Amino acid sequence: MVILIFGEITPKQLALTHNMKIAVFMAYPMRFLTTLLFPIIWALRHFSALITRLFSSHADPTITTEGVMHMVDAAENVGLVDQYESDLMQRAIHFSETQVRTIMTHRTNVFCISDELTIRDAFPSIVRSGYSRIPIFHKSPENIIGIVLVRDILKAQLEKRMDKMLSSIQREPMFVPEQMHLDDVFYLFKKAKLQQAIVLDEYGGFSGVVTMEDVAEQLFGELYDEHERRFPDRIVEREQKPGTFLVMADTPFQQMVDELDLMVDEHRGRTSTVAAYLLDLIGDIPSEGEVVQSPLGTFRIISMKGNRMEAVEFSPTIDDGTL
Incomplete structure (x- = not known):
């Protein structure tokens, strides 16, 4: 020093x-x-x-x-x-080291809609969703074939084409593998002048959605517009338990490592979310209240929604040992 x-x-x-x-x-x-x-x-x-x-x-x-x-x-x-x-x-x-899969919105949380609906039938659901770009699928949500923009729907409404099929106004989506690094995705967004991409897993299946905003937030932190509901911080220290943190399970693992100044090896650093890290440790679906010991510290499952973790309580070890 x-x-x-x-x-x-x-x-x-x-x-x-x-x-x-x-x-x-x-x-x-x-x-x-x-x-x-x-x-x-x-x-x-x-x-x-x-x-x-x-x-x-x-x-x-x-x-x-x-x-x-x-x-x-x-x-x-x-x-x-x-x-x-x-x-x-x-x-x-x-x-440049971060992969898309660590920041994408997982497919279980993605709002998408069938191409077999008319624009009129799909319009109420799209408005309620609050999104401006909606993936559309054919037959199954696993088969994303395009993206619909709200502005195209409004244009169809002005032109009295609301009875046309939703697929008539779809746009070609951009597909990226979940292993792609953020600097490459950012370059593709700029080159194609797009704001959203469909993320595919190693088998070509639908894995999630990533946006230009998601990529920008990795540099500048959370970004909110005037219409976006602000969510609580993903990592919050509990007032009644100093040194203990409430962590949302879908928090990117690297974000937790950075904010809490933890030490992990290169392999663990590629883990996508806190939930993925815990599932890898446990090897099974946990239950509420279950305590998980790890080299980083102690995790306690606070909230589950079905088989999916929502929130955990984390108490880091004093020496922040390396995994």
């Missing part, structure tokens, strides 16, 4: 603050030393390159993700950046 602060952060900050003065002051000494020591520098550089080629197959990167994260934490600790800037940088670092 001392080397990081006094050997990295502080000199760089001083150089940025007084860049012109330092550059002018050091220009001639640097030029003199470079000329004087050029033969030695040339010999050492080529000798080092020769040794590397002879005895090294693949050199490890000099800068790692963990190293950058530690530098961001250190910069926050010494006041060079505030907490919001630190969180933003850490989210940006994780952005």
